[in-house]
Amino acid sequence: MAATSPPPAAAASQQAQPQMKPEDCPEGTVFIPGGKLTLTVEPTPRSLETSSFCIDRTEVTARAYRACVADPARACTPAEATEYHKNGTIYVPRKPYCNPGSAEELLEHPVTCMTWQQAEHYCSSLGRRLPTQEEWEMAARGPDGRMYPWGTELPTHRHANLCGPECAQRFSRRLPIRWWPAFDTSDGSPSTAPVGAFSLDASAFGVRDLYGNVSEWTATVTCYSEGKCNEPSSDGERIVIMGEGWRSIGADRVPWYPVNVTRPETRGADLGFRCAFGPAPGPIRTPDSSAARP
Numbered sequence: 001m002a003a004t005s006p007p008p009a010a011a012a013s014q015q016a017q018p019q020m021k022p023e024d025c026p027e028g029t030v031f032i033p034g035g036k037l038t039l040t041v042e043p044t045p046r047s048l049e050t051s052s053f054c055i056d057r058t059e060v061t062a063r064a065y066r067a068c069v070a071d072p073a074r075a076c077t078p079a080e081a082t083e084y085h086k087n088g089t090i091y092v093p094r095k096p097y098c099n100p101g102s103a104e105e106l107l108e109h110p111v112t113c114m115t116w117q118q119a120e121h122y123c124s125s126l127g128r129r130l131p132t133q134e135e136w137e138m139a140a141r142g143p144d145g146r147m148y149p150w151g152t153e154l155p156t157h158r159h160a161n162l163c164g165p166e167c168a169q170r171f172s173r174r175l176p177i178r179w180w181p182a183f184d185t186s187d188g189s190p191s192t193a194p195v196g197a198f199s200l201d202a203s204a205f206g207v208r209d210l211y212g213n214v215s216e217w218t219a220t221v222t223c224y225s226e227g228k229c230n231e232p233s234s235d236g237e238r239i240v241i242m243g244e245g246w247r248s249i250g251a252d253r254v255p256w257y258p259v260n261v262t263r264p265e266t267r268g269a270d271l272g273f274r275c276a277f278g279p280a281p282g283p284i285r286t287p288d289s290s291a292a293r294p
Ligand SMILES: [Ca+2]
Pocket: 059, 209, 210, 211, 212, 213, 214, 215, 216, 243, 244
């Protein structure tokens, strides 16, 4: 029997992306309404636009990741206990900075030292995905284009887990350089903190730790180096990471511009992730590398 074409209106509705609603969001996620956000504070004013989606309220914890490893149906690979930075200019401390889920007292802290592929696999094992750079920024700065998740106040030791003196002193002892702290008062966390511990590090939507604790993988691939976007494993491929982490210094820096990028195989003790839920948006490659730094 010959197939019949649907009428034009039906065809259009079949192609349209379903719009997420708050009740669609799984437990532990927050609804982010879609829309357009005009950002005026960066050196280059710009706007971003997303559809509605859901995003994890917190970074993925070591406990949650460990459960994925233990579940054969999800088959997450174990987290590594060491960092990996291919760029030789970066200081690479070893243990005990990674949090692979082996220490009971760190199970509510974000899992760290995860590659991009491990982060993607974890999210997909839940039927979720990594958020795009735009979605992540919408969750942090929407709906009003604020400078910081909490508003306009500069970050202090109360706002977010960055590298205060409690962290800077440790690195200054091990490096021949002065590691300037992000602020003068200890934030109480020499490395990661339990997710959501900094109550002020909350966006207008209630998403936690989008400024501090650990930086986070996104789904967005950028052509930072050599413009090799069409060669997925090429040396030119970089992934956009968003937010600051417990090793970040310089609390007055605008964390959203230019964005940080790194190689997908990087494993950082201050790099974690959270998942998004909803239809995958359009292109997630960013061919414009002008706003990226390694
Ligand atoms: Ca974070």
